[in-house]
Amino acid sequence: xxxxxxxxxxxxxxxxxxxxxxxxxxxxxxxxxxxxxxxxxxxxxxxxxxxxxxxxxxxxxxxxxxxxxxxxxxxxxxxxxxxxxxxxxxxxxxxxxxxxxxxxxxxxxxxxxxxxxxxxxxxxxxxxxxxxxxxxxxxxxxxxxxxxxxxxxxxxxxxxxxxxxxxxxxxxxxxxxxxxxxxxxxxxxxxxxxxxxxxxxxxxxxxxxxxxxxxxxxxxxxxxxxxxxxxxxxxxxxxxxxxxxxxxxxxxxxxxxxxxxxxxxxxxxxxxxxxxxxxxxxxxxxxxxxxxxxxxxxxxxxxxxxxxxxxxxxxxxxxxxxxxxxxxxxxxxxxxxxxxxxxxxxxxxxxxxxxxxxxxxxxxxxxxxxxxxxxxxxxxxxxxxxxxxxxxxxxxxxxxxxxxxxxxxxxxxxxxxxxxxxxxxxxxxxxxxxxxxxxxxxxxxxxxxxxxxxxxxxxxxxxxxxxxxxxxxxxxxxxxxxxxxxxxxxxxxxxxxxxxxxxxxxxxxxxxxxxxxxxxxxxxxxxxxxxxxx
Ligand SMILES: O=P(O)(O)OC[C@H]1O[C@](O)(CO)[C@@H](O)[C@@H]1O
Numbered sequence: 001x002x003x004x005x006x007x008x009x010x011x012x013x014x015x016x017x018x019x020x021x022x023x024x025x026x027x028x029x030x031x032x033x034x035x036x037x038x039x040x041x042x043x044x045x046x047x048x049x050x051x052x053x054x055x056x057x058x059x060x061x062x063x064x065x066x067x068x069x070x071x072x073x074x075x076x077x078x079x080x081x082x083x084x085x086x087x088x089x090x091x092x093x094x095x096x097x098x099x100x101x102x103x104x105x106x107x108x109x110x111x112x113x114x115x116x117x118x119x120x121x122x123x124x125x126x127x128x129x130x131x132x133x134x135x136x137x138x139x140x141x142x143x144x145x146x147x148x149x150x151x152x153x154x155x156x157x158x159x160x161x162x163x164x165x166x167x168x169x170x171x172x173x174x175x176x177x178x179x180x181x182x183x184x185x186x187x188x189x190x191x192x193x194x195x196x197x198x199x200x201x202x203x204x205x206x207x208x209x210x211x212x213x214x215x216x217x218x219x220x221x222x223x224x225x226x227x228x229x230x231x232x233x234x235x236x237x238x239x240x241x242x243x244x245x246x247x248x249x250x251x252x253x254x255x256x257x258x259x260x261x262x263x264x265x266x267x268x269x270x271x272x273x274x275x276x277x278x279x280x281x282x283x284x285x286x287x288x289x290x291x292x293x294x295x296x297x298x299x300x301x302x303x304x305x306x307x308x309x310x311x312x313x314x315x316x317x318x319x320x321x322x323x324x325x326x327x328x329x330x331x332x333x334x335x336x337x338x339x340x341x342x343x344x345x346x347x348x349x350x351x352x353x354x355x356x357x358x359x360x361x362x363x364x365x366x367x368x369x370x371x372x373x374x375x376x377x378x379x380x381x382x383x384x385x386x387x388x389x390x391x392x393x394x395x396x397x398x399x400x401x402x403x404x405x406x407x408x409x410x411x412x413x414x415x416x417x418x419x420x421x422x423x424x425x426x427x428x429x430x431x432x433x434x435x436x437x438x439x440x441x442x443x444x445x446x447x448x449x450x451x452x453x454x455x456x457x458x459x460x461x462x463x464x465x466x467x468x469x470x471x472x473x474x475x476x477x478x479x480x481x482x483x484x485x486x487x488x489x490x491x492x493x494x495x496x497x498x499x500x501x502x503x504x505x506x507x508x509x510x511x512x513x514x515x516x517x518x519x520x521x522x523x524x525x526x527x528x529x530x531x532x533x534x
Pocket of ligand 1: 086087195277351457
């Protein structure tokens with residue numbers, strides 16, 4: 001089924017449609033006109049529109065990757081680990097999940113999760129993906145794998161041969177790759193930003209090495225690319241609807257996969273980054289809310305537009321349904337996000353507030369963690385700083401955890417949202433994700449869930465740059481065995497804690513309500529939280 005958008009119950013105002021049509025936005029976007037988002041965005045847009053050409057310009061990778069995969073398989077290297085954050089890992093994750101092909105994605109600093117990825121080394125090849133080449137998470141993971149291969153007895157040349165690197169030309173990582181003798185280095189198109197990079201080497205290299213037919217993804221995208229200059233193309237309609245709905249107050253976009261239709265899996269996590277980082281700025285934006293299913297709590301709130309991927313039947317209005325194969329979905333949503341940016345009057349290609357938490361993290365790594373004493377310890381949960389949320393709450397009551405969560409829910413502003421941010425192991429502590437629906441069932445407001453530090457490269461931009469209407473639940477957890485980051489003055493556990501503290505500071509500096517809960521025993525603490533919400 002081709003890329004189609006079915007809209008139910010959302011009207012694009014005539015003036016918006018006629019303005020964009022009169023301005024010839026569809027054709028100008030298709031021919032990469034960098035002036036579409038205003039003079040301030042022009043210089044960035046001029047170097048960020050290469051994604052429109054990818055269905056053809058990425059073709060040369062297909063054969064090259066097939067050969068590399070064959071070589072790796074012949075050497076018994078059939079387990080692919082991808083280290084990369086945000087746009088450098090979310091696309092391959094959804095590509096491989098959809099194709100049913102195993103790919104280990106490491107986009108965390110959680111010591112337990114990093115250690116768990118460093119198994120089966122005798123058959124492992126590691127893809128290190130970073131556009132900038134300076135992302136601390138990815139750099140730390142690369143160092144850990146290099147050391148682990150060396151410890152397993154591989155010599156320097158053999159260690160290098162276990163790495164495939166994807167980065168921009170001239171990045172620090174391209175130099176590191178040469179120095180370590182990486183088996184292959186793919187220099188990605190520098191005119192494509194991270195979250196628009198699904199069909200560049202960032203999306204294709206790990207996916208192809210894991211065994212996906214990436215040529216088919218490009219074929220599917222190409223079919224849509226041919227329509228993008230026409231004003232009646234479906235991706236243009238999607239962008240108009242997203243932008244117009246947000247401008248009318250439906251500025252939460254609830255995303256759910258459906259097993260009917262295309263069978264695309266995990267698309268919401270990729271789209272979340274695209275939409276949140278692209279639109280959440282200057283006090284405006286669209287907040288993506290990734291749902292467990294089309295009927296999960298939060299799908300029908302009065303400030304929410306429900307979008308289903310993989311069906312042509314939108315459920316109860318207002319909602320939309322988007323059909324089409326994965327390659328076309330990537331291109332269609334990228335194009336739609338750029339159009340929505342035009343409707344909302346923002347630059348969809350920068351991420352001005354992401355650096356803030358990164359800078360706080362480095363400062364904390366240099367100066368040490370702030371000394372924060374728990375306000376109370378209830379079972380396996382330490383209740384820590386709260387920006388005033390807990391004033392007057394009796395934490396010594398037998399249901400102190402429930403009272404604290406109630407107080408946080410009460411602090412969510414009208415038309416605001418609650419963001420759950422879990423700096424935990426998304427495999428071993430997977431049940432923490434159930435907190436989203438449990439909390440959403442208790443409020444009429446949107447509730448999002450993100451694994452830290454991954455969300456810092458996604459909704460993290462919206463939290464800081466979007467409307468200041470969020471309340472925040474940060475969950476951190478005790479570390480079993482910490483892991484050193486080779487040749488760096490910190491451990492993974494220290495980095496993870498500094499990232500959490502850095503983000504707390506960024507939110508506290510904005511006066512946002514934030515409840516920090518630290519789990520002294522992760523499984524018990526998650527169980528206690530879910531029980532408090534039951
Ligand atoms: O590929 P890099 O440079 O490591 O960056 C990873 C991610 O971090 C961000 O730059 C900022 O959060 C994302 O846009 C990007 O996808």
